[in-house]
Amino acid sequence: MPDLVDALVAALVFALLGLAVIIGARVVLTVAGRRWKPATWLADACRKPFRVMVVVLSVTGWVHSITPRDDSDWWWTFAQLALRIVSIGVGAWLLTSVLLFLEDLTLGRARTDVKDNRVARRVRTQILLIRRLTVAVVVIIAVGAILLSFPGVRALGASVLASAGLISVVAALAAQSTLANVFAGIQLAFNDAIKVDDAVIVENEWGWIEEITLSYVVVRIWDERRLILPSTYFISNPFQNWTRKSSELMGTVEFDLDWRVDTLGMREALTPLLEDAGAMWDGRVGHFQITDAVGGWVHVRILVTAVDAPTLYDLRCHVREGLIRWVREHNPEGLPTQRVMLTPPGVGEPPASHQA
Numbered sequence: 001m002p003d004l005v006d007a008l009v010a011a012l013v014f015a016l017l018g019l020a021v022i023i024g025a026r027v028v029l030t031v032a033g034r035r036w037k038p039a040t041w042l043a044d045a046c047r048k049p050f051r052v053m054v055v056v057l058s059v060t061g062w063v064h065s066i067t068p069r070d071d072s073d074w075w076w077t078f079a080q081l082a083l084r085i086v087s088i089g090v091g092a093w094l095l096t097s098v099l100l101f102l103e104d105l106t107l108g109r110a111r112t113d114v115k116d117n118r119v120a121r122r123v124r125t126q127i128l129l130i131r132r133l134t135v136a137v138v139v140i141i142a143v144g145a146i147l148l149s150f151p152g153v154r155a156l157g158a159s160v161l162a163s164a165g166l167i168s169v170v171a172a173l174a175a176q177s178t179l180a181n182v183f184a185g186i187q188l189a190f191n192d193a194i195k196v197d198d199a200v201i202v203e204n205e206w207g208w209i210e211e212i213t214l215s216y217v218v219v220r221i222w223d224e225r226r227l228i229l230p231s232t233y234f235i236s237n238p239f240q241n242w243t244r245k246s247s248e249l250m251g252t253v254e255f256d257l258d259w260r261v262d263t264l265g266m267r268e269a270l271t272p273l274l275e276d277a278g279a280m281w282d283g284r285v286g287h288f289q290i291t292d293a294v295g296g297w298v299h300v301r302i303l304v305t306a307v308d309a310p311t312l313y314d315l316r317c318h319v320r321e322g323l324i325r326w327v328r329e330h331n332p333e334g335l336p337t338q339r340v341m342l343t344p345p346g347v348g349e350p351p352a353s354h355q356a
Helices: 004-035 038-045 047-066 074-109 118-147 151-162 164-174 176-191 263-276 309-330
Strands: 199-202 205-212 216-221 226-230 249-257 286-292 298-306
Touching: 004 038, 004 047, 038 047, 038 074, 047 074, 074 118, 118 176, 118 205, 176 205, 176 216, 205 226, 249 309, 263 286, 263 298, 263 309, 298 309
Parallel strands: none
Antiparallel strands: 199 205, 205 216, 216 226, 249 298, 286 298
8 A cells, every 4th residue: 555644745736736727727717807708707607517627637646646556456446447437527527518608609699689680590590409419429429438448348349340330220220210300400400491580380380480409390389389390391391481581571461341442541541550550560561452352342452561470460460450440430331241132022033934
């Protein structure tokens, strides 16, 4: 066994060295934070994994410094192996924290609370998917490094690789659907077909893209339901994306009215309604049109525009309510009317000579 005094001195030296590293890193990040604010956020995000990493490395160095020359003491070998595994795990934790911090830093710059946020929503979609890939990749690498720490596993790996060709083919066939969704999710994040907060119509339901993962997409329906669709759905099926290039939309308000409707007065009533709509109407389009006049009805269509789909829906309701009130109060004869013509008996009947 190593001398007790030497062990205590080595422990004190490594403890002081670890403390100095922690204090030095904190001072450097604090000074850097005065010129670059995210440095302070990095220190807060990585404080725990960094300190644990320093402690584990200090203990590892101390164990290696007092390990006896002969390998007869199995517990020393076990302690070194355990510390190596813990070091890999803590290192993966620290690396993940740094990568997620950088991704969150980019995500914070993509503001979606502005009027034209198409680019920001695309960046947000890509970053959210990259976050999941980051965690998955780091965990896989860490688990592989831990397994390679065992000599038996390294020997087994050489024999497994020899037959990996057949196994990979079988695994690919078994996981074909899962892999297809994974690749579809990656494709959706970077081909700009859909983004988080896009307004879409899928399966005859209107809603917003709430979440895009590696295997499925969550659509938040207008009535707060969630529609869960596999990522491959958006690759292999047609769907409507109302906000792919911009969030501005055009909508219609339609009426079937009587032929006696005052179309001129109704057209003049539309302008005050749009002006009273305030921010709901973006001022681009506000047209009044008679699109049809057959079957006993006059078909009226109003075209209006708004900055996004929810605002357009509210604007259409506002215009529809206002024009219904105007017709009812100022032009009641224009309300839809069913007419029935009553004829005296015998009028319109064929002559007797033509009757059977």
